[in-house]
Amino acid sequence: MSMDRRSLLALASALVPVGIAAEARGQTFSSATRENSLSPGVAFVGASADPAETIRLWSSGAPGMPANRLREMLVERSADPGAPDRAIAGISDPRMAVFRPHCSNGAAVLIMPGGGYRHVVVDKEGYEMARWLADRGFTAFVLFYRLPGDGWTDGADVSLTDAQRAMRLIRQRHAEFAIKPDRIAAIGFSAGGHLCADLATRFGTRIQCTDDELDALTARPCCAAAIYPVVSMSLPDAHRGSRERLLGPAPSPERERKHSPHRNVPADAPPFFILHAEDDPAVPVANALLLRAALKDRGVHVDTHLFARGGHGFGLRKAAGLPVAAWPDLWREWARGIDLI
Structure with missing residues (x-):
């Protein structure tokens, strides 16, 4: 019996034991993958669809590389x-x-998964x-972002x-994906919810200038959805x-403030959708409430949904x-109401 490459990758993925780390290169989108080429991505068993392609954020390599080069690892849990x-x-x-x-319905969504900034x-x-x-007409971009504890020059940023960079790349290439440049949303989960809220409140903060045409484009999403988000960097929340x-283990109050999205809401922040379960054992629901209150104080449109049960993740x-x-x-329905679609 012959097997194509996708089937072989799926079989290899299924054979990785639970909790065992495997080198991610070859299973995820590595630097050897050309932009716009079809890529097997991370293989799935029983998946209805694989990613169509990979877009590297930094074609010449990410800036601020750690002294000890990182080795990407994939863990099946x-x-x-x-x-x-x-x-x-x-x-x-x-x-x-x-x-x-x-x-395409003309809209895109940048997805920021969680992982506690550990993975x-x-x-x-x-x-x-x-x-x-x-399946509902959106062009979706799943972001695999660098992690702050890995020794990058930018550290917490x-x-x-x-x-x-991802928002600017999507905006620059909107015509290729049949999307409108003013209809690019962001959604994030847990620590990815923190990153989503950080992006939607500090989109105008210049951190890494590359002196290319992307720097002229705004990184502001048209709307943001923070799902069971990490928000506050101050204890006990x-x-x-x-x-x-x-x-780090003992940040200053100023450093906590800088990286707490609810304390950095600009007047031109995009509309927000916030979702949290009140029985979340990992991220207190107070994080969602702090973000909601800050957005309301600045006159930013926000829809908040709290559920009694759901836990975390x-x-x-x-x-x-x-x-x-x-x-x-x-x-x-919220996205429809704010004219994302």
Whole structure:
């Protein structure tokens, strides 16, 4: 029996033991992958669609490379080969995995998965969300951003640098994807929710200038969705793991303020959608409430949805059977109401 390359990759992925790290190069989009070429991406078992292509954020290599070159590692955390739950650590080549719809509705969504700034989740807050969006006409871009604890020069701002760059790249290449440059949304989960809120409040902060044409484009998303987001970097509300990886073990109050999105809301922040479960054991619901209050104080449009049950990290799959399972459709109707679609 002969097998094509995608089938072989899927089989290899299924054979990675749960909790065992495997080198991610060759399974994710490496620096050897050419922009706009078809790529196998991270292989899936039972997947309905793979990414159409990979877009590297920095064609000449990401700036501020650590002295000790990173080795990307992929860890499978699920025992069910039909429901993969992978995470990538040591990201050295930040990139976007692109999911194209069969018929574009003219809007795009930049997805920032969570992972506590320790790694970036691939499946439940990345590819699964991208497929859901693509099935509904959105062009989805899953961002694999650099992590602040890996020794990059920008330190705590390295993830935001990648998010800004990603927004500018999507905006620059909007015609290729049949999307409108003023209809590029952002959505983030957990620590990715922090990055999403950081992008939507500090889009005008210049961190890394590349002296290319992208610097002239705005990094502002047209709207932002923060899903069970990390927001505050001050205790007791902060998620301790994200706070320490982002800022170190004992950050100053000024450093906490700089990296707490609710304390940096500009008057021209985009509309926000906020979602949280009140029984979240990892990220206190106070984070969502702090962000909502700050947006309201600045006169920014915000829709907030709190659910009694849901826990943390539910994404799409773990919300099934609970009232919180309605959240993707709530977001879609909200997006329709603010003219994203």
